[in-house]
């Protein structure tokens with residue numbers, strides 16, 4: 001469990017989390033969702049921008065990659081001065097950026113074998129189906145899993161990474177095993193796209209200290225709303241926040257699921273397409 005107040009005591013430094021991800025100009029997903037979630041979870045958020053997308057509520061019409069040196073420079077700048085307690089990756093855009101992030105994180109003690117947990121959200125496309133990853137980048141993304149404390153694919157990403165088409169809950173377990181075999185310590189298969197399942201049961205899979213396989217089902221209600229933009233980013237960022245605050249993976253994922261259920265439950269319409277999930281429910285009505 002996460003214990004204690006989520007709000008750091010005045011004057012004390014909060015836990016620190018870094019997102020390595022793309023910008024969503026519409027503000028629903030990407031780095032904007034990550035920083036918002038870190039803040040709402042009482043964590044100081046930092047960002048290494050990988051790409052600028054041209055995006056709104058109806059789709060992504062293009063993106064521009066940040067030069068590899070600048071991506072690496074951002075990570076090094078914050079880690080060597082401010083320090084970091086957990087790292088999350090989102091849209092990494094190209095094989096060159098993925099390989100550079102892999103090398104940089106490994107060198108700085110981020111990810112498996114290091115001090116700092118690494119959550120890899122293997123973003124390949126937006127929910128509108130627009131690509132956010134160059135075509136030849138899948139091998140690099142799979143290779144990055146070896147460094148990941150946790151990977152969090154949705155069902156489209158499961159199909160891209162493993163070829164498995166998930167149709168039911170049994171398929172989620174099969175997918176979890178197949179993605180785990182790619183090398184991550186833990187895998188969370190997100191069931192948002194399993195629209196016939198009324199309960200949205202995500203499945204977490206890893207191996208315990210005795211080498212025994214662990215499967216944890218994370219049920220949540222399925223809300224009847226189209227407005228789920230940024231749901232995956234928000235879930236992974238909430239998990240990263242909990243890890244930054246010292247939680248173990250299973251507790252961090254349980255926290256993230258509770259957080260995203262509230263965030264989807266109170267999502268709102270925006271523009272003429274798909275609206276975002278939100279952390280507004282964390283706000284109080286205290287007068288300023």
Ligand SMILES: Nc1ncnc2c1ncn2[C@@H]1O[C@H](COP(=O)(O)OP(=O)(O)O)[C@@H](O)[C@H]1O
Pocket residue numbers: 127153154155190191192193200201202220221222223224225228230231232233235257260261264265
């Ligand atoms: N309509 C919904 N109601 C409740 N939870 C949802 C809904 N859609 C997605 N979720 C949850 O939001 C999180 C993100 O899931 P998903 O939509 O599969 O990922 P992504 O945003 O990466 O495509 C998961 O925990 C999933 O179960």
Ligand SMILES: Cc1ncc(COP(=O)(O)O)c(N)n1
Pocket residue numbers: 021022023024029030031053055090091123125126127128132228229230231232233
């Ligand atoms: C920059 C960026 N990163 C991630 C997503 C995925 O979010 P979603 O699946 O809700 O479209 C996105 N649309 N844009």
